[in-house]
Amino acid sequence: MELNTTITIDESRSVARVSLAGALNTDTAPDFDQELQKVVAQGLDLTVLDMKELDYISSAGLRVIFKAAKQTKAAGHRMAAANRKPHIDKVFEILKALPDMAVFANDQELDDYLDTMQSKVRDD
Amino acid sequence: MSNSISSRLIALLSLSLALIFGLGLLVDYHLSRDEILARLQTESRETIRSAIIDLENWLDGVEGSTLFLARILEQRDYTHAGLEQMLKDIVENNEDIYGATIALNPDLADSPQGFAPYYYHREGILTYSDLAADDYRYSQQPWFSDAVSAAKPIWVEPYFDRGGGEILMTTFAVPVFRIEKNSQRSLYAVVTADVALDELHNYLRRLRLGESGFATLLSREGIIISGRNPQNHMRHYSEALLDELDINTWQDMFRSVLAGQAVTRRLECPEVSGKCVLRLDALQSTGWPIGVRYSEREITAPLREYQMKTAVTGLVTLMLMSLAVYLITRRLTRPLTALALASDNIAKGNLDTPLPSVRGDDELARLVNSFGAMKRDLKSYIADLETATASRSRLAGELAAAREIQMSLLPLGGEAFEQQPDYQLWARVRPAKSVGGDLYTYLQSDSRLFIAVGDVSDKGVPAALFMAKAISLLQQFIAAGDSPEYAIAKLNNALESGNDNCMFVTLFLGVLDLASGQLEFASAGHTPPSLLRDDNVTILSQQDGPAIGLSPDLRFPSNTYQLQAGDRLAIYTDGIDEAFNERAQMFGVQRFNEELAGTSSMPLDGAGEQLFKRVDDFAGATPQSDDITLLLLQLPLQDHGAKTATHSSQKAQRAFTAGTPLAGRVIEWLEQALHEWEIAMEPQMEMVLIAEEIVTNIEKYGEIPDNSDVLVQLDRIGSSLTMEFNDQGKAYNPLHEGHRSTLGADIESAEIGGLGVHLIVKLSDEQHYLHDGKSNILRIVKSLDANGD
Secondary structure (H helix, E strand, C coil), rough: EEEEEEEEEECCEEEEEEEEEEEEEECCHHHCCCCHHHHCCCCCEEEEEECCCCCCCEEHHHHHHHHHHHHHHCCCCCCEECCCCHHHHHHHCCCCCCCCEHHHHHCHHHHHHHHHHHHHHHHH | CCCCCHHHHHHHHHHHHHHHHHHHHHHHHHHHHHHHHHHHHHHHHHHHHHHHHHHHHHHHHHHHHHHHHHHHHHHHHCCCCHHHHHHHHHHHHHHCCCCCEEEEHHCCCCCCCCCCCCEEEECCCCEEEEECCCCHHHCCCCHHHHHHHHCCCCCCEEEECCCCCCCCEEEEEEEEEEECCCCCCEEEEEEEEEEEEHHHHHHHHHCCCCCCEEEECCCCCCCCCCCCHHEEEEEEEEHHHCCCCHHHHHHHHHHHHHCCCCEEEEEECCCCEEEEEEEEEECCCCEEEEEEEEHHHHHHHHHHHHHHHHHHHHHHHHHHHHHHHHHHHHHHCCCCCCCCHHHHHHHCCCCCCCCCCCCCCHHHHHHHHHHHHHHHHHHHHHHHHHHHEEEEEEEHHHHHHHHHHHHHHHHHEEEEEEEEECCCCEEECCCCCCCCCCCEEEEEEEEEEEEEEEEEEEHHHHHHHHHHHHHHHHHHHCCCCHHHHHHHHHHHHHHCCCCCCCCEEEEEEEEEEECCCHHHHHHHHECEEEECCEEEEEEEEEEEECECCHHHHHHCCCCEEECCCCCCEEEECCHHHCCCCCCCCEEEHHHHHHHHHCCCCCEEEHHHHHHHHHHHEEEEECCCCCCCEEEEECCCCCCCCCCCCCEEEEEEEEECCCCHHHHHHHHHHHHHHHHHHCCCCHHHHHHHHHHHHHHHHHHCCCCCCCCCEEEEEEECCCCCCEEEECCCCCCCCCCCCCCCCCCCCHHHCCCCHHHHHHHHHHHHCEEEEEEECCCCEEEEEEECCCCCC
16 A cells, blocks of 8 residues: 655644655655655644544554654654544554654644644744 | 339339238228227217216206205295305305395395395405395396296296396296295295306307317207307397208207207208218206207318328338339349340350359359350350361362462463464363362474373362372373373373372373374273264274273273364363253263264354353253363364365465565555455454564564565454464564563664564454474464454
């Protein structure tokens, strides 16, 4: 199975949205690692991994995400996972992969979060 | 206390005493009452009588003196001075006489006024008065004229003696006649003696009976001489009475009395409540009616006083008796109360409660002593019971520990389920008691699988100890790789030596060549195994030897049987076929074989469970009488390669040549196979994930030789998916030797594949690893039923 990645950068809000579609497994993980590293390197405030279309994830794929989450946290930024399907969620659960990441169940929660962040920035 | 014996005793005794005593008092009262009443009546009669007698005596005295004087004057003549002197002497010496006169017939007197000297006690002083004064005219006074006309002594009606004594008085007048020479009687004088009515009052006052009683003295004419009310003195009685009815009564009584008949009447008291007695009699001398009235109540006052005294005495006595009863009862029952309290305490378990101290040898003392003995017995009994209970629970604990130890002697603790590529094995021992004498064991050594099922004679602890010895030796001989008949012979000799209790073992011991399916076995008097093949059950024919442990140096025949793919072999102990139900029927070999045939479509563990359940259902409420052991051995349907599909099992397998991207190729094949088998999305994805993680691990750490194959086999048996990976790499079990990461730790320390091991374990139900000398075999089982882990 293939993995298609779409990256959208919203520089005004300093948010990157990485949409994953297909399977993130041993075969597709290395390429995704490279793409995600590029996004992380931009140093945006928030990187959202949109997993709405992600059907499959293995430990190789999770390693890539963990690594990136750790890097963004070290840089004082945040990484979030959104729209996880139940069986993807189960894999996350088993590997206790949540500590460094925010989790959004759906787009609405994500938008609310972004709005809150935005208003915080304005208040500052 | 209200329910206590003492209070009931006090109440009953007091009541009884009150009744008895009250009855006694009542009888005594009635007897005494009549007596007292009679005495009181007598007393009142006596009082009246003596007063009347006194009065009579007094009046008799007055009459006597007067008559004496009159008699003298009949005989002799005296000078005036002599008469006066005589008169004076009489009055002076006679206190009873108020005054006295000698009134001469005026015709015989010297002066026309006549001669009538009068001496009287005027306010206690003897005084002289001359009644012959002009204004008195004594000859016309009733006392003179009446006496003369009566010609005999009379008592004059009471009158006020104006010009004479000047008081109310009555007079005894005696006419003195003298016989003349012509024998004519002529009046000489009238001699009188006056009695002051006040004196009469004083006499009559003595007749008072009781508080309201009084006496009345009437004249013959009915004039009240003396009565209760001084205002009525000198009035006719009819004027003093208010009530007409009274008047009639009085007139009747008055008439009767004048006729000489005493009258007694009972009538309502006018002044006080109750009845009064009125008694009317007449004085003998004067003929004056004298009446006495008294209240019965007042007369009987002493009786009522007596009643009151009796009642008070009775009450006080009763109270004293009650007090005595109370004290005595309390004294008697105090130990009983204390004993009741103590026994309550004892019943609560305080066996050290002291009992009341008693003296003597009465019933209570014996009761308390019996209680004491009972308490001691109870104490020692409880102590014994505690000891017995403690030792029993200790024994139970020891037996439980012994059971654990015994079960640990059996592979997988008495309940085994092995799923190997070449065979499946399920076995279970269930002792009838805590511990038992049944045993099974198995051991795979290269391509040989040893299986043994045995049954020690008897059951319980002796059988368990003998079983422990037998299985230890057996496992030792099997490990040495001896042939079954030789191993049994060795075991026989080892068990026989020193077996003074003559315990023995029946044993089935076989060795299966996993490659060829050939079963070589020997039996020491054990039930022959049953074989399920193509839905049919047959009993393996066997040549067996005797049970072992009884005599040395026995030889056992060797049997050989060729098993086929899909064969299911059942080896069991007589606990199954000799299980009894409530109607004393035996389960039997035939029934067992039928049940075994019924398990042909079941997975092996399900089959084992079902057979146990069938035996239990058959036995019903009958307790298990013997240890039960069942060992099931299942050969795979196909040895290698070809795929055989049945309605309940599917199989797929493929060899992948080593080299990247191995994971991708395996996943692609696996997804397709699972899709074809119509496995649900989620387990399908999880199986793919497991496969990817395993292949990643094997690839990275397994050191697979180039151009060698990694064999992947997928089985579906019922609702269970089995995935097996077979590679030629070095001996490597990713489950144990894998570089498993610590979850939640620093992600960079997690090595590739290290996270995957968690996923393999969590997402599958069973994981088995085996290295058969040539290849690594990793088998994963996932149940399709239970998705919710």
